[in-house]
Amino acid sequence: MTAVCLCDFREGKIPNSLPAMILISGCVYLLMAKGMVSAGMALAACFLVLLAFYPLFWFRMMGAGDIKVISSIPAFLNSREWLQVAGGAFALAGIWSLYIMVRRKKLKERLGYFYSYVTGFLTTGVRTPYSGLKTDSREVLRMGPFLWAGMTVFLMRGGIG
Numbered sequence: 001m002t003a004v005c006l007c008d009f010r011e012g013k014i015p016n017s018l019p020a021m022i023l024i025s026g027c028v029y030l031l032m033a034k035g036m037v038s039a040g041m042a043l044a045a046c047f048l049v050l051l052a053f054y055p056l057f058w059f060r061m062m063g064a065g066d067i068k069v070i071s072s073i074p075a076f077l078n079s080r081e082w083l084q085v086a087g088g089a090f091a092l093a094g095i096w097s098l099y100i101m102v103r104r105k106k107l108k109e110r111l112g113y114f115y116s117y118v119t120g121f122l123t124t125g126v127r128t129p130y131s132g133l134k135t136d137s138r139e140v141l142r143m144g145p146f147l148w149a150g151m152t153v154f155l156m157r158g159g160i161g
Contacts, residue, residue, distance in 0.1 A: 001148045004069050008144025014065030019072040026075025045074035049082070059127065064145035073151075081159055089143065089150030097141055 023046060031039035042136050050071035056062035074082050101107040121127065 001151045004144045005148035006059045006144075007143045008065065014063070014069060014144055016068065018063075019065070019068035022069065023075045026072070030075070042075045045079065045082075046071050049074055063144065068078060069144070069147055071146075077159075078099040081154065084157075084159065085147070085154045087150070088119070088153050089146040092149050093141055093143060093146040096146070118141075 001024075004014055004022075007018065008014050023043075026042055027039045030042050050067065053062070053067045053070055057064050057067050070086060073085060077085065098107070101110050117128075
């Protein structure tokens with residue numbers, strides 16, 4: 001998670017190798033420690049999380065790397081633990097995002113844009129990206145550091161073990 005955080009913070013991208021390493025190492029650990037069934041169940045959980053979060057990528061609300069990392073975490077954690085990590089990450093990201101919007105005096109503008117986006121999709125059914133691929137990097141919320149923080153808070157509270 002530290003490598004994910006550093007790559008996302010510095011470059012704004014998460015290399016595919018990092019979520020793959022998380023997924024493979026978690027499944028290998030479970031295979032060796034608890035057997036084939038546990039590793040298979042973890043792999044299935046990762047796939048379900050990937051499917052659940054894919055619409056956020058489809059609408060360009062979240063990057064593919066962020067979704068891959070979020071969906072690789074169940075290889076190490078059960079569903080309750082994963083919810084704590086992901087929930088913590090999203091809560092921290094939401095607080096930070098709100099702070100930035102208020103500081104830049106863009107909260108009303110961003111809420112209006114989101115409302116227009118949702119109503120436009122619901123009335124026309126046409127999917128347009130919420131944000132373009134060439135969005136200003138100051139406007140993009142990088143989830144890697146928040147996922148790292150969520151995992152860190154989880155571990156500090158006595159998670160795993």
